[in-house]
Amino acid sequence: MNINRRDFIKGLVGAGCAGLLTGIDLSKASAQYFTRSGNPAAPTSDDEHVFFVKEAMFYEDMGQKEVRCKLCPKECEVGDRERGWCGVRENRDGVYYTLVYGNPCSAYPDPIEKKPFFHFMPGTWAFSIATAGCNLNCKFCQNWEISQSRPEETKNFQLPPADIVATAKDNNCKSIAYTYTEPTVFYEYMLDTSKQARKAGLKSAVISAGYINPEPLEMLCENVDAVKIDLKSLRNKFYNDVCEGELQPVLDTLKILRDSGVWYEIVYLVVPTLNDSEQELKDTAKWVYENLGPDVPLHFSRFYPMYQLRNLPPTDPKKLTDTRKMAMDIGLNYVYIGNVAGDEGESTYCPICGELVIKRVRYFIRQNDLVDGRCKYCGEEISGIWN
Template structure:
């Protein structure tokens, strides 16, 4: 485990009976009691300090075409070394990767791997980048930053495939070491975000604006789910937001929903 970079102690001194902390990693801002886990199941309060239990631990790794992320305008035609683990800060009923995102870490289901090994594997597989994917990469902040700083020295780029629900503070720091983002814009309806994903639309929209204003490459994906976001009005709202707030040069991918998890 590694002490998390983004949290606030909600107690005055170490003699306090209740050593509750607030995680500031994502938009959920979980309040976590001593011994407890955050909603994502990757941030643990141990004696009044918050630790990332997924530090140097992954559940899956694979070499993919960069277009599979999907990133079609960032190092096109190249391979990317994809890594991911367990946990998520959303609770999407339709999660296409629920086997990872809805589970938590234990000593049997994950593999310890060092940043140097990830970089070496990426180079050996002739990859031009490392992608943090499969589950929500925001939860890997400290691990991803450490790996990215090493990989940049080897001329490797780094990408986040994310739901875009970072806190303002953690996104500001993430923009210093992540070169490309593919962000899911699941709905353009706050009610659907709350009911289907357990999140809030405005946080995602604000983060999309911040990413676009930075030097990082941005592409957006919307998963089309019958009877939820496939009508013309919903799609037009997404397109208009991109054109008006981000720019017509930001790619938008539509992907196909397969019945999965609770839908």
């Protein structure tokens, strides 16, 4: 049997490492532990797995019980009793199912700044959920124990959308964040939860790599309030070699977001030697400015050795400072530095008068001098969703 590196690592982490991010006492949830059987086929009444299967929304019948998934650019062709690349969608007799609906492996209240969103409801908490699985495999992933696992390898909760909304409200969260892993792979769960959240007066924030097809993205945009996209590089080779993906679909996603009216921010993790050349960073800032305009927040974040890139050093903070200045010189109004606690690049400055309008330290607001979304010193409107 051939075992590739991804499967090997998944085998190593198994059930023991999964669910590390779960921390809240979910009084409304019934925790349930799923052990590994190695059998991905349909559960029977005596099967040790209990998946809350739901038919997937975006796929097409290819005949002879084969399907093609249309959710993300990988467009997996999946035979009967097999799963797509992300490991959380399964073909049963020619019907395609999601195996993670209502089954998060992580559920935790976080400051919205941790996502990071800096221009979206500052100082509020987001009830943050994730399921197993991802449609990329980034070699620097912080959450690889769950993103590169199948749902039977993680410790999961039974939390249907209504329970997520109720638990978020109980924990005084103003929004629900779909995060930690790639929410595209739990699309149906995210979509239904966001609809119920809106009815209950909660907002929804998606934290994604943007590797999703246009049709599901446009439907999602009608139901969520904010999206953060990890733009991992402006080079297709980086996406191929480091993430097992492609660049162009992510750029297409950003343009769809630009036209959708949904609030969005961009994070670029600066990885030493791999995507940190002056030319590439300049190309990225220019692409954002020319294609998305000056007001989209762009966060340059510090890399720390992680997962399969433990051989590289952390990003030099000076590199981030220089990159921020370069991007602001190009014309971007809101450029931030991430993962460097206390840096002035964590705060927001008015692009007209230059005054400090929101002071942040790590994930917390220390001072907020916006009045109805405007600079209190000169009255300039600061782009974002502030209430």
